[in-house]
Amino acid sequence: MLTAFAAYLAAHLAAYIAGLRRLALLRTEKGIFLYHFSSAVFTGLAAVVAAFSYPEDFGFAGCVLVLSVHGIYSLSFLELWSLAQGGYSLSIIAGVAEAEGKGTAPDFSALTAIGEGKLAGRIAALEKLQLIAKSGEHLGLTPRGVTVARMLHGLRQWVDPGVPGRG
Amino acid sequence: MAILLAIVVFAFAILLHGLAMRSPMRLDSVRRFLLVGIPLGLALAAASLNLFGFTVQGFAAIAFYALLCELYMFSFTLVLSSISATLLIMLRNEPIDTRALASVYDPEEMVQLRLNRLLNNGFLDKVQGQLIVTAQGMNYHRAFTTLRVFFGHGHGHGQGQGQE
Numbered sequence: 106m107l108t109a110f111a112a113y114l115a116a117h118l119a120a121y122i123a124g125l126r127r128l129a130l131l132r133t134e135k136g137i138f139l140y141h142f143s144s145a146v147f148t149g150l151a152a153v154v155a156a157f158s159y160p161e162d163f164g165f166a167g168c169v170l171v172l173s174v175h176g177i178y179s180l181s182f183l184e185l186w187s188l189a190q191g192g193y194s195l196s197i198i199a200g201v202a203e204a205e206g207k208g209t210a211p212d213f214s215a216l217t218a219i220g221e222g223k224l225a226g227r228i229a230a231l232e233k234l235q236l237i238a239k240s241g242e243h244l245g246l247t248p249r250g251v252t253v254a255r256m257l258h259g260l261r262q263w264v265d266p267g268v269p270g271r272g
Numbered sequence: 273m274a275i276l277l278a279i280v281v282f283a284f285a286i287l288l289h290g291l292a293m294r295s296p297m298r299l300d301s302v303r304r305f306l307l308v309g310i311p312l313g314l315a316l317a318a319a320s321l322n323l324f325g326f327t328v329q330g331f332a333a334i335a336f337y338a339l340l341c342e343l344y345m346f347s348f349t350l351v352l353s354s355i356s357a358t359l360l361i362m363l364r365n366e367p368i369d370t371r372a373l374a375s376v377y378d379p380e381e382m383v384q385l386r387l388n389r390l391l392n393n394g395f396l397d398k399v400q401g402q403l404i405v406t407a408q409g410m411n412y413h414r415a416f417t418t419l420r421v422f423f424g425h426g427h428g429h430g431q432g433q434g435q436e
Contacts, residue, residue: 107328126422126423126424127424131424132423132424132425162328163328164328165275166274166275166327166328166329166332167328167332169275169332169335169336170328170331170332170335170336173332173335173336173338173339174335176339176342176343177335177338177339177342180339180342180343180346181342184346185419185423186423188416188419189416189419189420189422189423189425190420190423190425193382193383193386194386194389194390194395195412195413195416197383197386197387197390197396198390198395198396198405198409198412198413199413201396201403201404201405201409202405202409202410202413204403205403205404205405210402211403213380213383213387216379216383217379217380217383218379223355223379224355224359224373224379227355227356227359228359230356231356231359231360236360237359237360237363239370240367242369242370242371243367243368243369243370244363244367244368244369244370244373245363245366245367245368246360246363246364246367250360250363251364253360254360254361254363254364255364257351257357257360257361258361258364260347260348260351261348261351261352261357261361263286263290263293263348264289264290264293264301264348264351264352265293265301265351265352266293266294
């Protein structure tokens with residue numbers, strides 16, 4: 106059972122490397138997310154069937170094992186994909202390297218402009234997720250947004266208590 | 273039982289990470305978590321294999337702990353750097369006038385914040401007031417340029433569309 110699952114994950118990655126990565130659909134955030142999400146759903150269903158079919162050898166622990174390994178694979182893949190798509194930090198390094206080569210000072214004005222564009226895009230996305238809502242000229246949280254914002258704030262307070270020298 | 277053990281060890285890792293974030297070390301948040309998460313993970317692996325042997329249960333505990341750790345690292349790096357998370361946290365106190373949003377969320381500050389992080393983490397350095405890319409920064413840049421081509425994102429520099 107576990108061998109079949111390992112083979113399935115290897116095939117999922119191999120199919121992407123061999124050809125699927127050239128598809129326009131899998132070069133979009135939504136497309137690549139669905140490629141992994143649909144696989145996780147399929148794996149989850151197969152794992153539940155296996156858990157009921159082999160309760161002694163596989164069972165609930167087998168489900169957890171299979172879904173955990175898939176989760177680690179998908180999350181790592183999607184993080185790399187997203188970072189490679191172009192984060193601020195990579196763009197800053199590229200900008201500094203370019204300026205270094207030319208012997209000039211780095212120009213981050215393009216990144217600032219991207220930041221302004223990103224903000225507008227993120228507001229639209231959060232509105233679509235019904236986490237924020239516009240009321241006239243004001244932007245506020247929806248009840249669902251309040252819950253999410255509280256959780257995010259709690260996590261930020263936990264990991265960002267304001268100690269100097271932290272990255 | 274095995275899964276419960278993984279959850280308990282993970283909760284302990286979060287607790288120790290919180291304490292590590294409050295101590296004056298020159299390490300970023302991810303490295304601080306790895307500092308506590310890896311030894312705890314090794315201890316869990318030893319305990320799990322000792323208790324359950326090389327069974328599905330034993331490996332499930334280890335894999336589940338690894339997944340929880342990755343999810344936690346993903347979440348807190350997102351909270352620290354994501355525009356959406358920053359916006360939601362900002363709106364937590366009161367609604368903001370959309371016209372005043374630029375003054376409370378400054379893209380220039382976001383660039384400066386990342387610049388400082390790159391300096392702190394050794395990807396960039398300042399020599400005689402001039403920013404330079406360190407060997408570590410060049411390796412990072414080369415690796416992600418290769419990945420950009422592999423994923424089909426194009427050959428140019430980042431466009432700032434990713435998670436950050």
